[in-house]
Amino acid sequence: MTRFITHFESAIDPSVSLPADCEQTMHENRPLWSRYDLEGVRGSMTKSALLERPRDMWRYRELLPIGDEIEPVSLNKSMSPVIECPAFAKQMGMQHVWIKDESQLPTCSFKCRGMSLATTMAKHFGQTRIAMASNGNAGGAMGMYAARAGMQCVCFMPHDTPIVNQTECYFSGAKLFVTNGLIDESGKRIREGHNRGLWFDISTLKEPYRLEGKKTMGLELAEQFNWELPDVILYPTGGGTALIAMWKAFEELREMGFLTSETMPRMYAVQSDGCQPMVTAFEAGERFAKRHENAHTIASGMRVPAALGDFMVLDTVRASGGAAISVEETRLIEWQKKVSSAEGIIICPEAATCIGGLEKLIEQDQVALDERVVIFNTAAGQKYFGKGDPLDVPSIDLSQPTDWDTFEQDYLLD
Numbered sequence: 001m002t003r004f005i006t007h008f009e010s011a012i013d014p015s016v017s018l019p020a021d022c023e024q025t026m027h028e029n030r031p032l033w034s035r036y037d038l039e040g041v042r043g044s045m046t047k048s049a050l051l052e053r054p055r056d057m058w059r060y061r062e063l064l065p066i067g068d069e070i071e072p073v074s075l076n077k078s079m080s081p082v083i084e085c086p087a088f089a090k091q092m093g094m095q096h097v098w099i100k101d102e103s104q105l106p107t108c109s110f111k112c113r114g115m116s117l118a119t120t121m122a123k124h125f126g127q128t129r130i131a132m133a134s135n136g137n138a139g140g141a142m143g144m145y146a147a148r149a150g151m152q153c154v155c156f157m158p159h160d161t162p163i164v165n166q167t168e169c170y171f172s173g174a175k176l177f178v179t180n181g182l183i184d185e186s187g188k189r190i191r192e193g194h195n196r197g198l199w200f201d202i203s204t205l206k207e208p209y210r211l212e213g214k215k216t217m218g219l220e221l222a223e224q225f226n227w228e229l230p231d232v233i234l235y236p237t238g239g240g241t242a243l244i245a246m247w248k249a250f251e252e253l254r255e256m257g258f259l260t261s262e263t264m265p266r267m268y269a270v271q272s273d274g275c276q277p278m279v280t281a282f283e284a285g286e287r288f289a290k291r292h293e294n295a296h297t298i299a300s301g302m303r304v305p306a307a308l309g310d311f312m313v314l315d316t317v318r319a320s321g322g323a324a325i326s327v328e329e330t331r332l333i334e335w336q337k338k339v340s341s342a343e344g345i346i347i348c349p350e351a352a353t354c355i356g357g358l359e360k361l362i363e364q365d366q367v368a369l370d371e372r373v374v375i376f377n378t379a380a381g382q383k384y385f386g387k388g389d390p391l392d393v394p395s396i397d398l399s400q401p402t403d404w405d406t407f408e409q410d411y412l413l414d
Contacts, residue, residue, distance in 0.1 A: 003067035004041045008032040008208055011312055020065060023125040023200075024208055031205040031309050033248070034065050034212050042256045050223065055079045057113060057216040063252060064117060064212050073120045073149040075106035077113070080217075082224045082374070087342040092358060096372045098230070099345060100221060102379065107168070109348075109379035110217065110242060111141035114210030118202045119145040121209045128152060131199035133179075133186035135238070135300045136165035137379050142202065143172025154199055156186040162300055164383045182295060184306045204239040205308045214242045218249030221374065227253075228261040231371040234357050236350035236378055237269035237278055237324070238304035240313035247316045265374075266322040269313055270357035272297040274329040275305060278313055282324035287311045297329055299349035301378065323366075327356030336381060346381035 003020075010016035010027035018024055024032055045062040053059040055078050058066075066072065080102045089097040102110035115138070122130050131154035132142055139155040146153035154175045157166055161178075169176050179186045187203050194201035202210060222229060229250060235243045247267060253259050271279050274297040281289035289310040297303050307313065317324055327335075335355035340346045347355075354375045361367040394411060 002040075003065070004037045004044070004062050005034055005065040006037050007035050009035050011309070023121070023127075025201070026206060031211070031312065032208040034208050036063060036252065038252060038256050041252075047227075047258070057116065057213065057220075060216055060219045063215070063219065063249075065209060066117070066120065070120065070124050073116055073123060073145055075112065075116070075144065075148060077106050077116065079220050079224070080105055080110075082221065083343070083345065085339070085343045085345075088339055091338070091342060092362065094362075094369050094371075094373065096370075097358075098372075098374045099339070099343070099347070099351075099377050100217070100224075100374055101345060101377045102217070103346075103348070103377055103381070107137070107141040107144050108383060109137035109141065110214065110376070111138045111379075112145070113216055114138075114213040114241065115141040115145040115202075117213030118142075118207065118210045119149045119151065121207075122200055122202065123149045123151060127200040129154065129199040130202050131155070131190050131193060132201065132203040133157070133183050133190050134161070134165075134169075135183050135303050136161050137301055137383070138204075139174070139176075140165050140168030140172065143169045143174035146174065147172050154190075154193070156190055158182055158186060158303075160300075162384055164385075165300070168383075182305055183303065184291070204241055205312075211241050211245045211248075215245040215249045217242055217376070218246030219253070221246070222250065222253055222259065227259050229259060229263075229265050230374045231263075231265060232268065232322075232361075232367055232373045233265045234268045234270055234354035234361075234373070234375050236299065236302055236353045236376065237271055237313060238275075238302040238350075239307045240269060240278065240309050242376075242378070243267060243269055244309055244312045244316055247320065264320055267317050267320040268322045268354075268357060268361065269317050269324040270353045271324065271326050272299055272302060272329045272332065272353055273326045275303050276324075276326040277305060277307065278310065278324040279326040281310065282314055282317065287314055289314070297349075298332055298384070299353060300384070301348075301350050302353070325357050325360060327353050327360060331356055340381070345377065347377045348379040348381045349384055350379065351375060351377040351381075 012030040275295035277289040295305040335352035
């Protein structure tokens with residue numbers, strides 16, 4: 001097998017083409033698309049060939065910027081499962097809802113997809129130190145894959161990043177620094193270090209490889225649905241790379257003739273109303289989003305007040321017939337518990353926004369009850385425990401006898 005990537009294309013100016021055989025970052029401070037010889041890919045990556053391959057992200061390597069001569073930096077990631085959720089669907093009045101559970105991947109989040117490919121390409125091109133700013137899961141994933149690759153990495157994390165994520169990053173051997181700003185402000189400092197030659201910046205969309213790694217989410221989903229895509233996809237959106245990447249995967253599969261579905265999914269970018277720059281821009285009919293001031297949300301991965309790929313996210317949801325929607329920050333824990341208690345899947349607060357988003361779309365008649373809906377759980381909910389307000393649960397005073405006569409009535413009957 002040869003490499004099927006032909007060039008990189010500027011996302012802001014499609015007339016600009018950059019070579020694929022050397023390391024790339026951005027064009028005019030905007031992201032790049034990876035472009036492929038899809039006719040060649042179709043001849044090599046056939047559906048029958050896929051049946052014989054290991055069930056990991058590298059089964060799609062013809063649609064990744066990697067050839068046989070490049071050894072992947074891998075933690076043996078398998079496909080994340082697509083779990084049908086009949087009890088939750090019934091609660092919503094729907095027939096078919098699935099959760100694609102990215103929490104079952106190495107580092108317990110979808111971030112391992114992009115980091116695996118980004119570290120692979122950085123190592124291939126001779127980089128010895130990589131860096132990024134992170135609100136949580138990406139920093140830990142970078143640390144683990146950098147350790148696997150034998151590379152040094154540097155991470156700037158906002159001070160209120162969940163302690164589990166900080167610890168994960170620290171244990172990986174990363175050079176961890178805590179900042180007193182948000183992720184976009186921290187990212188500016190990382191870029192200054194990149195420009196001084198201290199490290200290679202692999203922050204969101206500041207190089208083209210992480211996006212391609214996350215594209216495997218869409219490739220997997222299509223294959224798991226036997227190449228017939230669902231009607232609706234809800235995705236929790238911070239920087240938006242995964243949503244962009246999945247749509248790119250679907251377009252490439254459609255051009256290759258792989259898809260059996262007649263229509264493409266409607267893509268919904270869901271945000272908390274504590275940080276909703278994409279929603280504000282979408283509702284105003286704008287292509288570029290203004291910074292969301294005083295951003296706050298317990299869904300730390302979505303606390304991105306200004307995203308480099310804002311126009312790519314907004315272009316995607318509009319092209320799909322979907323939308324960018326926001327939900328109430330104050331109800332995220334309620335929605336987490338709703339799914340966890342119905343299906344036994346402890347979803348992260350980011351995924352909880354999609355539960356609220358689905359409620360909203362049903363109420364507004366934008367999603368029909370017989371449509372096939374997929375929600376992405378982007379990380380393990382357990383990684384967010386241990387910080388925040390105490391749970392609203394009853395307490396037991398062990399210095400006093402328990403009144404068992406009223407216990408069931410008081411506490412056990414809904």
